[in-house]
Amino acid sequence: MSARDEDARSWRKAYSVALSIFAVEVMLLYLFTLRFS
Amino acid sequence: MNRLDYLVLIATILAIPLYGLWRTRGSASLGQYLKGDASIRWATIGLSVLATQAGPITFLSMPGQAYESGIGFIQNYFGQPLALIVVCAVFVPIYQRLKVYTAYQYLGERFDRKTQLLGAFLFLIQRGIAAGITIYAPAIILSALLGWRLNLTIWLAGGLVIIYTVIGGTKIVSITQRYQMIVILIGMAIAFAVAIYRLSPDLSFENTLSIAGKMGKLEAVNFSVDPHKRYTFWSGLIGGFFLALSYFGADQSQVQRYIAGGSIKESRLGLLFNAAVKVPMQFFILLLGAMVFMFYQFEKPPVYFNQPAYERALENGYAPQLTQLQTQFDDVFAQKRAAIRAVSTTSASERDAAMNTVRKLNAEAHALRDQTKAVLVQAGVDPKSKESDYVFITFILQQMPHGVVGLLIAVILCATMSAMAATLNALGSTTAIDFYRPLIRPNASDHHYVIAAQALTAVWGLIAIGVASFASLVENLIEAGNILGSVFYGSILGLFLTAFFIRRVTGSAVFFAALIAQTLVFILFATTNIGYLWYNFIGCAVVLILAPILQQTLFRSAEASAGL
Numbered sequence: 001m002s003a004r005d006e007d008a009r010s011w012r013k014a015y016s017v018a019l020s021i022f023a024v025e026v027m028l029l030y031l032f033t034l035r036f037s
Numbered sequence: 038m039n040r041l042d043y044l045v046l047i048a049t050i051l052a053i054p055l056y057g058l059w060r061t062r063g064s065a066s067l068g069q070y071l072k073g074d075a076s077i078r079w080a081t082i083g084l085s086v087l088a089t090q091a092g093p094i095t096f097l098s099m100p101g102q103a104y105e106s107g108i109g110f111i112q113n114y115f116g117q118p119l120a121l122i123v124v125c126a127v128f129v130p131i132y133q134r135l136k137v138y139t140a141y142q143y144l145g146e147r148f149d150r151k152t153q154l155l156g157a158f159l160f161l162i163q164r165g166i167a168a169g170i171t172i173y174a175p176a177i178i179l180s181a182l183l184g185w186r187l188n189l190t191i192w193l194a195g196g197l198v199i200i201y202t203v204i205g206g207t208k209i210v211s212i213t214q215r216y217q218m219i220v221i222l223i224g225m226a227i228a229f230a231v232a233i234y235r236l237s238p239d240l241s242f243e244n245t246l247s248i249a250g251k252m253g254k255l256e257a258v259n260f261s262v263d264p265h266k267r268y269t270f271w272s273g274l275i276g277g278f279f280l281a282l283s284y285f286g287a288d289q290s291q292v293q294r295y296i297a298g299g300s301i302k303e304s305r306l307g308l309l310f311n312a313a314v315k316v317p318m319q320f321f322i323l324l325l326g327a328m329v330f331m332f333y334q335f336e337k338p339p340v341y342f343n344q345p346a347y348e349r350a351l352e353n354g355y356a357p358q359l360t361q362l363q364t365q366f367d368d369v370f371a372q373k374r375a376a377i378r379a380v381s382t383t384s385a386s387e388r389d390a391a392m393n394t395v396r397k398l399n400a401e402a403h404a405l406r407d408q409t410k411a412v413l414v415q416a417g418v419d420p421k422s423k424e425s426d427y428v429f430i431t432f433i434l435q436q437m438p439h440g441v442v443g444l445l446i447a448v449i450l451c452a453t454m455s456a457m458a459a460t461l462n463a464l465g466s467t468t469a470i471d472f473y474r475p476l477i478r479p480n481a482s483d484h485h486y487v488i489a490a491q492a493l494t495a496v497w498g499l500i501a502i503g504v505a506s507f508a509s510l511v512e513n514l515i516e517a518g519n520i521l522g523s524v525f526y527g528s529i530l531g532l533f534l535t536a537f538f539i540r541r542v543t544g545s546a547v548f549f550a551a552l553i554a555q556t557l558v559f560i561l562f563a564t565t566n567i568g569y570l571w572y573n574f575i576g577c578a579v580v581l582i583l584a585p586i587l588q589q590t591l592f593r594s595a596e597a598s599a600g601l
Contacts, residue, residue: 011305015122018312022118025316026270029111029257036250 038183038434042443049220049447050454054201057213061205067483070206070490071138071466077208077298081215082307085294085459087314088214088221090284092456093175093449095322096225100432101342101425103326104333107254109268114319116277118312120285125305127537128286133301138470139463140292140533147536149544150475155551156532157471160289161464163525165497168460169504170521175453176505178426179446181345182434191505194453199498202458203491207466210458211297217451222318224448227441228433229321232328235436237335244381245331251380251392252399254327257320276570283526283573287533290463329432334377336436340366341409342427350416358412366405373398457501465494523569524562527576528554534577535584546588547580554579 038046068074102110137143141160145153172195180187201209236245249255259269266272285291285308295304340363341347351359376398380391410424433445469490478485528551535547558576561567 011126014305014309015126018118018122018309021313022316026115026258029316029320033255033257033259036246036255037253 038442038446039439041439042446045440045443046447046450049444050197050450053213053216053220053451054197054209054454056216057201057205057209060212061209067138067486067490069208070487071293071470072299073206073208073211073297075298075300077211077303079303079306079310081211082295082297082303083310083314084218085211085214085297085455086285086291086307086311087318088218088452088455089290089294089459090311090315090456091218091221091452092171093453095319096221096449096452097175097178097430098423098426099319099322099429100326100329101423101428103254103323104330104428105425108257108320108323108327109259111257111316111320111323112259112268112270112273113277114316115270115273116275116279117281117315119274120278120281121308121312123282124285125308128292128533129295129304129308130301131537132292132296133299133304136299137296139289139467140287141289141467141471144532144536145471145475148547152532152544152548152551153471155548156287156529157467159525159529159555160287161467163521164288164290164460164464165500166504166521168457168464168497168501171456171460172453172501173505174426175449178430179449181343182427182430183446188506191502194450195457195498195502195505198454198457198461199495199502202461202465202498203494206487206490206494207293207297207462210455210462211294213458214294214455217455220444220451221448224444225322225325228437228445229325229328231437231441232325232332232432235332235336236328237332239335239378240381245328248334248377248380248392248395249327249331252330252396254330272570276568276574279530279573279577280523280526280570283530283577284522287526287529288463289467290459293463293466294459326429329429332432332436335374337367337370339431340406341413341424342431343424344427344431346413346418347409349418350413353416353418355412355416359409362405362409362412366402366409369398369401369405373402461494461498461501464497465490468493468497520562520569523572524558525555525576527558527573527578528580529576530573531577531580531584534581539581539585542584542588543592546592547584549591550580550583550587553583 099110131143132140135143135146137146139157141153141157144156172191176187176190176194179185180190201213205212233242236242240248246255259266260271261269262271263269264272285295295307298304339347340359347359373395376391376394380388380395383391406424430449433442437445469486473489473493474481474486478489481489531554532547532551535542535550554576557579558572561575562572
């Protein structure tokens with residue numbers, strides 16, 4: 001695997017992590033809404 | 038405000054630009070002036086992007102927004118993390134590999150000069166006016182409440198920003214924004230802690246949240262597909278995505294922040310940092326507003342938060358009506374406070390009935406505030422800014438300890454200065470690189486263009502101060518700023534998305550598609566009352582649909598001669 005592919009793969013991982021963090025944030029906000037609304 | 042407050046305020050406001058000037062001494066080349074240097078790392082880029090977007094409105098208006106309508110506004114930011122990932126994957130590598138100074142240079146390289154000029158021109162109009170609003174909005178509120186002269190406030194804050202932005206360029210903007218953002222985050226954290234500490238001891242924090250929720254202030258996520266609902270998960274995710282994509286991908290005031298330093302890795306990390314922290318940051322600012330609301334359930338709030346306007350109405354002979362409304366408001370407040378206390382002590386079975394009483398009294402208090410506003414309109418002192426913009430600043434001035442007051446006023450001014458510095462830096466760079474260099478002096482030295490960029494930054498600063506000085510002629514400024522962005526962003530985004538994703542389209546086709554899209558958005562704006570967030574989508578969609586059609590019909594020969 002070339003260095004360029006390796007780099008692209010690690011960035012895809014970084015984007016997945018960012019997306020997962022966002023999903024967790026929305027889920028926590030939804031749980032907050034259910035608990036207090 | 039006392040001496041300690043002024044000391045904290047002046048020290049904070051001056052120390053950051055002075056440090057920035059010291060750090061950037063000796064920077065001279067055009068590249069360094071417009072893009073900073075390799076010493077700018079992702080943390081600085083991330084905080085700089087965060088500070089550019091935040092602006093003073095975030096800290097003045099957001100808590101008031103939550104006080105008034107709850108924290109549902111958070112959903113408007115749901116499209117942003119997704120848009121930032123698209124910007125990281127598509128926009129950043131292109132800008133960094135082409136080593137452009139402005140986003141619109143890319144349009145020139147991909148299409149032609151006229152498309153570059155169109156993109157840059159739309160940006161300059163929109164941001165030039167927005168820069169004036171950025172400085173006017175906090176100045177009108179601070180000058181009204183603190184008794185400062187409006188024009189002096191505008192000139193002092195604006196003048197300081199012009200001086201350091203002109204001298205230091207992109208690097209000083211990034212460095213000062215980093216520290217201004219740190220001050221802002223510390224200030225808001227202290228404000229949050231004090232607000233919690235000042236809540237009524239009659240209720241636990243959990244009970245406070247529970248009652249705020251039952252009063253409709255804590256609905257953070259709403260999955261409704263009803264188009265009449267203002268803030269929903271879906272409108273935030275879809276509308277917010279297009280708005281954020283235009284803003285982060287095609288607005289030079291943001292592009293210049295993340296291409297600073299010149300490394301793809303640092304740019305991406307800075308943007309991903311924003312993708313992760315933006316939603317929690319906005320949540321805490323909105324929750325702070327909800328806590329201020331709960332504080333004022335036990336501590337009597339003013340019947341109308343814009344006290345200077347209220348007092349002018351009293352002086353104008355409207356004292357009898359206003360005093361009567363005040364008496365009714367005081368009575369409703371006392372009943373409501375007793376009802377909220379009853380909610381926390383009653384049994385679970387009686388709680389619903391008690392909450393209904395609280396909601397009914399809250400609606401009555403709201404109606405009395407509306408009636409007060411109507412009297413103010415009658416008295417001819419109808420304020421230009423929304424009353425909710427005065428909620429948080431009133432809380433700061435009346436309830437925070439000395440020293441913290443100065444720090445929080447500094448937070449608002451830091452936010453103003455950081456947003457304005459980024460805007461002036463982008464306006465000066467765009468005018469110098471996209472207009473002055475190709476059209477007026479094509480083959481001058483690097484040093485000449487640095488001087489030109491500095492002069493143009495100063496000119497834009499003076500224009501912004503001019504707009505701010507005449508801004509009182511425009512009603513509802515804050516809304517005007519949001520609408521202005523949405524009216525122009527759609528067609529600018531359309532230009533960039535066509536450049537990235539529709540390979541066969543040439544300059545003339547996309548140029549006329551963007552002109553038609555912009556005209557259509559102007560017509561829709563003048564003749565309909567659709568929600569302004571939709572203009573982003575409409576402008577962008579029209580360019581993306583029309584450009585290939587024009588290419589296949591009117592500009593087919595251009596395609597052949599371009600060898601596509």
